Amino acid sequence: MNMGKRFLVWVSVFVLFVVQGAEAKSPAHVLQSPNKELALRVDFSDGTLSYALSWQGKPVLAPSGMGVEMESGDNAPWKIKSVKRRTIDERWKPVVGKRNVVENRCNEMTVSLARPSKTMPQMDVVFRAYDGGVAFRYVLKGKEGRQLVVAKELSELNFTSDLQAWSYAGERRPLGPEKILAIRGKRKYPVVMKGDGGYWLVVTEAALSGVDNFDLSFSGGKTVARVHMDRSRVEAPATLPWRVIMLSDNPAAFVDSDMLANLSPEPSGDFSWVKPGVSLWDWRAWGHKAKDGFCYDLEIESWKRFIDFAGEMEIPYLLLDANWYGPEHSDLSDPFKGGKAAQVREALDYGHEKGVGLILYLNDQASVNFNIEKIAKAYADWGAVGIKYGFMRGGNQQKVCKTERVVKACAQNKLLVNFHDGPIPPTGHERTWPNWNTREYIHAQSDAKRTHAPGDFVLMAYLNTIAGPVDGNHGMFDHEKSVAERPRMFAELYSTIVAEAARTLILYSGLTVIPDSPDSYREHLELFRFIAAQKQPWRQSRTLSGEFGQWITTMRQARDGVFLVASATDENARTIEIPLDFLGSGSYDAVVYEDAPDAHYKTNRDAYKIRHKTVISTDVIQANLAPGGGLCMIIREK
Numbered sequence: 001m002n003m004g005k006r007f008l009v010w011v012s013v014f015v016l017f018v019v020q021g022a023e024a025k026s027p028a029h030v031l032q033s034p035n036k037e038l039a040l041r042v043d044f045s046d047g048t049l050s051y052a053l054s055w056q057g058k059p060v061l062a063p064s065g066m067g068v069e070m071e072s073g074d075n076a077p078w079k080i081k082s083v084k085r086r087t088i089d090e091r092w093k094p095v096v097g098k099r100n101v102v103e104n105r106c107n108e109m110t111v112s113l114a115r116p117s118k119t120m121p122q123m124d125v126v127f128r129a130y131d132g133g134v135a136f137r138y139v140l141k142g143k144e145g146r147q148l149v150v151a152k153e154l155s156e157l158n159f160t161s162d163l164q165a166w167s168y169a170g171e172r173r174p175l176g177p178e179k180i181l182a183i184r185g186k187r188k189y190p191v192v193m194k195g196d197g198g199y200w201l202v203v204t205e206a207a208l209s210g211v212d213n214f215d216l217s218f219s220g221g222k223t224v225a226r227v228h229m230d231r232s233r234v235e236a237p238a239t240l241p242w243r244v245i246m247l248s249d250n251p252a253a254f255v256d257s258d259m260l261a262n263l264s265p266e267p268s269g270d271f272s273w274v275k276p277g278v279s280l281w282d283w284r285a286w287g288h289k290a291k292d293g294f295c296y297d298l299e300i301e302s303w304k305r306f307i308d309f310a311g312e313m314e315i316p317y318l319l320l321d322a323n324w325y326g327p328e329h330s331d332l333s334d335p336f337k338g339g340k341a342a343q344v345r346e347a348l349d350y351g352h353e354k355g356v357g358l359i360l361y362l363n364d365q366a367s368v369n370f371n372i373e374k375i376a377k378a379y380a381d382w383g384a385v386g387i388k389y390g391f392m393r394g395g396n397q398q399k400v401c402k403t404e405r406v407v408k409a410c411a412q413n414k415l416l417v418n419f420h421d422g423p424i425p426p427t428g429h430e431r432t433w434p435n436w437n438t439r440e441y442i443h444a445q446s447d448a449k450r451t452h453a454p455g456d457f458v459l460m461a462y463l464n465t466i467a468g469p470v471d472g473n474h475g476m477f478d479h480e481k482s483v484a485e486r487p488r489m490f491a492e493l494y495s496t497i498v499a500e501a502a503r504t505l506i507l508y509s510g511l512t513v514i515p516d517s518p519d520s521y522r523e524h525l526e527l528f529r530f531i532a533a534q535k536q537p538w539r540q541s542r543t544l545s546g547e548f549g550q551w552i553t554t555m556r557q558a559r560d561g562v563f564l565v566a567s568a569t570d571e572n573a574r575t576i577e578i579p580l581d582f583l584g585s586g587s588y589d590a591v592v593y594e595d596a597p598d599a600h601y602k603t604n605r606d607a608y609k610i611r612h613k614t615v616i617s618t619d620v621i622q623a624n625l626a627p628g629g630g631l632c633m634i635i636r637e638k
Contacts, residue, residue, distance in 0.1 A: 029083055031109045033129040038247060040127055040134045042111065047077020049111065049125060053134060055247045058197055064158040064224075068138055068240070070120060071149035071231065078113035078123070085109050088128075095434035096276045096469070096510040097261065098541035098556075104262040106130040120148060120236070132257050133246035135206060142236035150234065153214070155227040155243055157203065162223060163193040166463055166549075167216070171422060171443050173456050174463050184220035186228055189425065190466040191216050192251065194548075202246040202254050202466055206263035208427040209241065209404065210234060212396040232397045241427065246466075252543035252552075254466045255508075261468075264428030271434040273414050276510035276536035279317035279359060280306050281473070284446065284515035287486040288478065296517055298323060299340065303347040309518035311354035313532045318351060319359040319388055319418075319513055320344060328363040328390065335366040335375055348383040357385030359416060359511075364392045367406070376409040386416030386435075386511075392423065400424050407436045418471055418511055420444075426468025430510060437469060437510025444473040445515070446483070451491035454499070454601055454628035455570030459549040461506050474503035475514030475531060477524050479605040482516075495568075496599050498608045499630030501530050502566035506554045508541065526610060527593055530632045535559055544578060551625065553578055561588075561637030569625040571601070576623050578631075583617040586637060590615045593632040594623060601628020614638075 031040045041052045043063065053061040069075055090104045109127045122141035128134065136155075140148055159180065166176030167187035175187065177194075190204040203216055203225070211232035216225050227243060242263045246254055282303065285296040296302045306318050324340050326333030333339065344360065351358045360379055367375065367389075379387065387410055392399055403424050410417040411433060419439040429436050442464045443452055452460070457472075464470055476482060477497055482489045495503070504512050512534060521528045539557035544565070546552035551569040553576065558564055563583065567576060589612065596607035615621070615635065623631045 029109060029111070031107055031127050031129045033131050033134075034105050034107060035131045037131065038129050038134060040129050042109070042127065044080055047079070051136070053245065055199055059160045060195070060199070060201065060247065061245075062158040062160050064156040065154050066125065066136075066156070067154040068140070069151045069154060071151040072119050074117050074119050076115045076117055078115050081112040081114045081122070083109065083111050092266070094261065094431060094537070095267070095271045095274050096430050096437045096537060098256065098258065098508060098538055100537060100539050102258045102261065106262070119146065128263070130259055130262070132248060132253060133202070133244060133259055135242040135244045135259075135263055137242045138240045140234065140236060140238045140240070144236060146236040148234050148236050148238060150211070150229070150232045150240075152231070153227045153229045157225045157245070159223040159225070161196060163195050163201065165191055165193045166459065167191040168464060171440065171448070172450065173443065173452055174459050180218060180223060180225065181221055183218035186215035186217050188215055190463060192254070192463055192466070198249055200248050200251045200254070202244070204244045204246070204260070204427070204467055205425070206242040206244050206260040206428045207265065207432075208400060208424065208429075210238070210397075210401060211240060213400060213425055230396055251462055251548045252546060255462060255543050256541065257466070260428035261431040264431040267432055267434060269411070271411070274416065274434045274437065275316060276437055277316040278512045278514060278531060278534055279319045280310050280315055280518070281319045281321065281513050281515050282306060283321035283488050284473075284476070284482070284486060285517035286488050288482070288517045288520065289485060290517070290519035294519075300343040300346055303343075304350055305518055307347065307351050307354050307356045309521065310356040313528070315356070315532060317357050317359055317385065317511070319361070320347070321361045321388065322363065322390065324361065325366070328361070329365055331365055331369050333366065335362060335370055336378055345382055352383055358383075359386035359388055359418065360384050361388045361390060363390050372406055373409045376413045376415055380413035380415055384415065386410070386418065388418045388420060391421040392419065396424075407433045411435050416511065418513070420471070426470070428468060430469055438471040439469070440471050441467065442470040442472045442507070444471070445476065445493055446489045446491045447473075448490060451494060453494050453571060454568070455549060457495070457503060458552055458568060458570050461552050461568070462548050465508050469509045470507055471509055471511060471513050472503065472507045473513055473515050474500055474507065475516060476500050477516045477528070478520040494601050494628055495605070496595050496601055496608070496626055496629040497524065497527065497606045498593050498595050498599075498632060499568050499601070499628060501527055501593065502568050502630035502632050504531050505534060505556060505564055505566040505632070506552060506568055510536070527608065527632070530564070530593060530634055533558060533562070533564060533634050542582060544582075545576065551576060555582055563635040565631075565633040565635065567623060567625060567631040569627075569629055571627050573627045573629070574625050576625060578621040578623060580615055580619045580621065580635070581617055583615070583635065584637070585617065588615050588635045588637050591634045592621070595626035595629040595631070597624070599626035599629055601626070
C-alpha cells in the first residue's frame, strides 16, 4: 500500500477513534484492559490492519501500521476470517522472580486473517491488554515445515506528540534524554518515553525466540517509530515475539512489572533444582593483596579462600571466570583439560564439601571448537552448578538461536547460565528457562576502561531492569586500592561503600554476582551481612519511591518476617523518606546502614555508620544520602 493510501487509512481510523458513530469500511475492534484505562482499537481496511491506543481516554498512539513482509513477494491483501476473544485470569509461581506469586490478568483478542497464497495463506494477530500495557504478535501459518523468510516487519508506533526518550545503548551508558522528533537511526530496547500529559511509556519485546531481536527505528523530524527486525528465516507455523507497549503515570511501575514474564511461555520440565542467590567472583580480585600477605590469583589457593568465606557466610555460589582452561579466545584452549582444569576440579570437590556451588566460565570460542552439549554434560559430571558464557558471536538471529541451544543444554544438565559480553536482551526468558537467571545486559562496573557515574546507575535501574534480570557486578568494598593493584579493574568506581551494597539489591537478578575479595568483605563484615541476607527466591518486591534517573528505593522480602530495603542516589546529596507500610502488624528490629555525614562518592567513599532501631508499619525512615551514596536496611520481625 503506498503512503498516500496509508495516510487516508490512518486519517479515517483516527476519526473513528475519536468520534463515536462514525462509519468506516469495516468495523473497528476495541480491546480494553481489565481496569478499562487502556483501549486498543484495531481497524481493517484495504487488506491491512492498523491499531491505535488510548490511555485514560487520551490518545497515545494514532493509527499505526501493522504486518510483516515476506521475502517471497507473496504479500497479497488479507481478509478477516474470524475475531475471537478471551479473558485470562490466572496466578502462577515463578522459580526465579520478583515475587512468589504472579498475577496474569488481561483481555485477549485474536484476529485470524486469510489470503490466496501458497507460502503463507493464514496469519493470526494476537492482541493482549493488561492494566499496565498492551502487546501484539504475529503467528505465521503455512504448510507445516515450510521455510518462510520474513523480509521485514511493518509494525509502527505513530505517537500523538513529541516525547522525551531514554534508550539502552549496548554495554555502554543509556542514551537520553532525547526528543523523538530529533532521534535518527535505531535504538535498542527498552526505550522509555515521557509524555507531556503526565504519562510514561515503554517499548520493548517479550518471548524472543528463533528470530532477530528488534530495534526501534526513528527517522528524525517524525513522530513515527518503526519496529526494525532483520531478515529472519523461520519454519511454519512460526510465532514471532510480542511487541510490548507499557504505560503508567509512574516509571517505577515498569521496574516492578511482571508483564514480560506473563507474555512468555511456561517452562517445559522440572526446574525445582534452580536456586537463585548471591555469588562471589574471582575475576576482579586478582592481584589484591590481603593484610596477611596473600595475593589473589587464578589458582586453587585463591579459590579455596573464596569457598571458605562463602561457606562461612552462607553464600551459595562462586564464579570462576576466564582463562582457567587456557586463553579464553584461543582456539587451542581445551575446555575439558586445558590450563588449570585439574585445579578447577579440585576446587569443585572442595566447594562440594563446604556447600558452595561453582559456576565455570566458557568462552564462545570453546563452543565453536567443541560440542556445547558435551561441555555442559562434562561440567555437570564434574559437579559444577552453572556456566558463565562470554563473547557470543554471530548475527542477531544466529545469536538468538545459539543462545537457546546453550540454555537448553545447560537445563538438561541442571546448570545455571549467565550470559555476558553483548548478550541477547532479556524478554521474560526467566519464566520459560528459570536456569537462565541473569545476563550482563547492563554496563558492568570497572569494565572495558569505562564506568558509569552514580546517576547512570540510577538510570540503568529504571531502564535496563524493565527487560528482566541483569548482572551488574556491584558490591565492591575496596575502593582505595582496587584500580591500582588489580589488573582486572579497568576504571575507578563512583559510589560510596553503602551505595555499592545497596546496588546489589536494587538491580533485580537471579544471580547477584559480587566482585570483591573475601578479605575486603571481612574488613566491613557488618555491612556485608546485608548482601548475605539476600536469600532468594523473593517473596515480594516493590519500588517504594524515587525519581527517574535521580534516586530509587527498593524493597524485597527475603523470608517470612525478613525485609531488605536499599536506596541509591545520583551525584546529588538528598534527604528522602522511606515509608514502612509494607510491614505486617507488630514490631520489627531494623539495622540501618547509611552514609556518614562527610561521605562522598569521590573523596570519602568508605565512611558510613550503623544504627539499630525498633520500627512498626506506620513508621517513616528519614535517610540522608551522600552524593553518589545510598542506604541499606535489614528489617526482621521480633
